[in-house]
Structure formats: C-alpha cells, structure tokens
Amino acid sequence: MKITDLRCAVIGKHPIVRIVTDEGLYGLGEVESTKSYLKPWVLHFREALIGEDPTDVERVMLKIRQRGSFKPYGAAVSAIEHALWDIAGKAAGVPAYKLLGGKVRDKVRVYNGSIRRKRTGDRPEDYAADVKWMMEQPQNFFMIKQGISFHSNMKDTIEGFHYGVTQQKAGYHGAMDQGMISERGFNHMLDCVIAMKEVLGDKVSLALDCGPGWMLPDAIKFARAVEKYNLMWLEDMLTGDYVPWVNPQAYRELTTSTSTPIHTGEQIYLRHNFKELIETQAVRVIGPDPADIGGIAELKWVAEHAYMHSILMAPHGVANGLLGLGALINVCATLPANYIAFEYPSASAPWWEDLVVGLPPQIVKDSMVDLLEAPGLGLDIDAEAARRYLREEDAGFFD
Secondary structure (H helix, E strand, C coil): CCEEEEEEEEECCEEEEEEEECCCCEEEEECCCCCHHHHHHHHCCHHHHCCCCCCCHHHHHHHHHHHCCCCCCCHHHHHHHHHHHHHHHHHHCCEHHHHCCCCCCCEEEEEECCCCCCCCCCCHHHHHHHHHHHHCCCCCCCEEEEECHHHCCHHHHCCCCECCECCCCCCCCCCCCECCECHHHHHHHHHHHHHHHHHHCCCCEEEEECCCCCCHHHHHHHHHHCHHHCCCCEECCCCCCCCCCCCHHHHHHHHHCCCCCEEECCCCCCHHHHHHHHHCCCCCEECCCCCCCCCHHHHHHHHHHHHHCCCEECCCCCCCHHHHHHHHHHHHCCCCCCECCEEECCCCCCCHHHHEECCCCCCEECCEEECCCCCECCCEECHHHHHCCCCHHHCCCCC
C-alpha cells in the first residue's frame, strides 16, 4: 500500500487531514478548532508522504516528526499521525488501540472541560451557578475543570487583578498575560473556589485551569491556600497553553511546596520535552494533548514513562473535535494505571454531530465513553453531508 495524496480542508474551524492510498483506504485526522490557520503547514508535508506505506506508521513519522514544534506547530504532525493509524487499523481490520498494544479498559473515563454555557460573570456566585449547571448535565461527569486567573476573563474584569502588562485585543488565541497577582485578585480567586466547592461538595471533583502567567511565589501561596479543598489539580500555572518551553525547575519547587497536585503539559511537543518534567518529579499530573504532542503513539510513550515515576496522566483535548475524540478514546484505552481521565471534546458546532459517523447517540454516560470497535480510529465523515461546509478551494477533498 502506498500513499497517493495528502489533503487538508478547513471544515467549520477544524483543519481536517485526509490521507489517500492506492488501495482505496483513507485515513482522517483533525486539528483543534483554534488552529484554522494550519492548513498550509499540514500540506507542507505532502511531498514527504507520497509513496510511503501508511501502515509503517513509525517509519513515516521519522520523516516528519522533527519538523513539528510546541503548540501550535506540532498539530500538523499530530493530525497526520492520527490519519496514519486510522489507515493502519483499517488495513488490519482492527481498532487502532489493538495496534497500540491492546486495551486495558473497556470504557474510558472523561471529565468536562468543553460542555459549558457562557458564564453570567466572574463573581463567586457566577462560578457557583456555572458548576451547578454542569453538575446537572446528563453526562454525569465525575469532574469539572474551570478556568480562573490568567485562564479566564477575571484578569480583565476584576479591577487591579494583577500588576503585569495586560494584552489589549491581541487578536489570536493564546496571548499571555503575566505578572504578580494583587491581594484583591488573590482573594477573589479564593472566594470563587470556596463558592464552587460549596456547590460541588465531594460529589463532583474540581480542577482549576489557571494560566499560564503566574509568578512562582503567587503559585506557591495559592496552591497552599486551597489545600483544604482537595482539588484534583492546578493546571498550567507557570507555563502551558502556547508557551514553547517547560521550566521543570520552577515547577518542581511549586510541586514540593504543596499537597495540591500540580499539572501541566498540553503545549509540549514530543516525549523528549517531558523527560526532565517527569524524571525530576516536577509535577504530579501531566496532560499532553494527542493533537499537539506528535500523535497517539507519542502520548502513550509519555504515559508509560510517567507511570514508572508515579506521575498521573490526564490528557488534554477540549477543542479536538469529534474525530479527535476517536483518537483520544483509542489511545486512552491502552494507557497504564496512572490514567485518570481525558478532557472530553464536544462538537465545536452542532452540525458536526450530523457529519461524524460512528458515535452513539449519547456519547458519555456516567463520565465514561465506550470503546470504538470499528477499524482504525473508529469514526468517519459523511462526505455528502460535509460538502455543504467545504470551501470552493477544497471541493475535491472527498474525491
């Protein structure tokens, strides 16, 4: 089998990768909805892939892996890798998880980071009402993740929140504010945590997506202040979303200063950049994204290494879309006992549910998702339904 073409179309906000072969099989991969601009970067790899056997996934990846980078530029490589596994599974007639070593669980636990409504504001009572609404959703999620601090609007809406420079209409996703947090800002965050925990109790766990942007002294002080609330983790306080470095030394100082679990990793590309973070016990939880780290095999290698160092694994995935959900389900079925849950990516637009074939009517039940048993990543796109969303330049995407 040989690859004859690599195609990419932006459907809605997601660049969708389609790898075509001379035997009629094709594979699909999906880039996050926040990265519509990456289509040219995907197509940059076309000449490198044509003529290769897509079922030799690692051999193909050796040609392109070094051309990716930290979020967002690992996304093109990652989506191509997903499409290769999709073809490999279809060629073998088995789900991709069988090719990754086989399943260790029959259902995969997920948490809620994507099913939400617009919050009424950034006051403690607004946060309390928001988590109450999320608790009442039919998926019955065991855990909710909420954005606070630099990963929320409160950095703009709470007067005098911090002493750093504030981005003004940066114009792109991932612009970072950074600076020392004021006493007013600190107390406001704490009040929001208290309000949410009063609603959630011990029935639903709470994690906080915090940054990046914190200075280390503030991070230590806050992590200690919330210890009694038994949070699942504090995420990306020092580095994280769209930050192209890791800073394990600072994370280790934060981690060793508190009993509150510290989490990072969604922006990190390749296992090499997790090495020091894991081996120095710099965090308690890592959260690589299979659509940014370099693919699902890359994520599994990192998970196994973290397992040997007693570090927990909770993959990121909030904007990965429904095809991205297929990739998450397949790899997380194979992960070791350090796996907690992955961040469930719901459809970025309601019509996606009409386009993606292979999902049950209710995807999440009691915070669990069934494995996909169709060959490859288990999902497909209804080409006829999708054509109405194609741009004129992508008219031949499904041919």
